[in-house]
Amino acid sequence: MSRLLIVHHSPTRSLERLRDAAVAGAHDEEITGVEVVVRPALEASAEDVLTADGYLLGTSANFGYMSGALKHFFDSTFLAVGGALDDSGAAGGGAGTGGATAGRPYGLWVHGRYDLTGAVRSVGSIVGALGWRQSYDVLEVLGAVDEASERAAYELGATIAALLA
Numbered sequence: 588m589s590r591l592l593i594v595h596h597s598p599t600r601s602l603e604r605l606r607d608a609a610v611a612g613a614h615d616e617e618i619t620g621v622e623v624v625v626r627p628a629l630e631a632s633a634e635d636v637l638t639a640d641g642y643l644l645g646t647s648a649n650f651g652y653m654s655g656a657l658k659h660f661f662d663s664t665f666l667a668v669g670g671a672l673d674d675s676g677a678a679g680g681g682a683g684t685g686g687a688t689a690g691r692p693y694g695l696w697v698h699g700r701y702d703l704t705g706a707v708r709s710v711g712s713i714v715g716a717l718g719w720r721q722s723y724d725v726l727e728v729l730g731a732v733d734e735a736s737e738r739a740a741y742e743l744g745a746t747i748a749a750l751l752a
Contacts, residue, residue: 612744648699689718
């Protein structure tokens with residue numbers, strides 16, 4: 588059975604709605620053979636990453652960056668799952684970039700009130716250094732979460748799960 592790891596930071600009702608919709612999509616009754624593991628970003632571990640076959644990430648956009656909780660998740664797992672740094676300490680250097688998780692699919696949702704660009708870019712640079720493969724369009728929700736946003740989050744969750752089925 589394949590395993591989908593959903594790592595999220597959902598401190599607001601808006602982010603909870605997106606998370607719940609993405610999780611529901613991953614559990615769609617048409618998708619079989621996929622175990623869905625949901626972890627708050629501050630609780631997810633390198634073992635969670637290494638034992639998953641794909642990833643779904645959710646974050647707020649805070650001051651032009653991903654949430655501190657999701658950044659902590661990456662900081663605490665990056666090297667343990669095979670991420671590489673170059674001589675300057677920047678992500679993505681050297682042979683072995685991506686390590687054991689390279690090539691695995693991921694999806695991302697981001698919610699914010701102002702600008703989402705920096706949050707999307709910051710997650711993209713880290714998952715790129717891990718060698719993960721973006722497997723669906725990033726769900727960017729600016730402002731209020733409406734039914735269309737929830738449907739899109741459901742579709743994101745279902746799509747990433749279906750890729751693993």
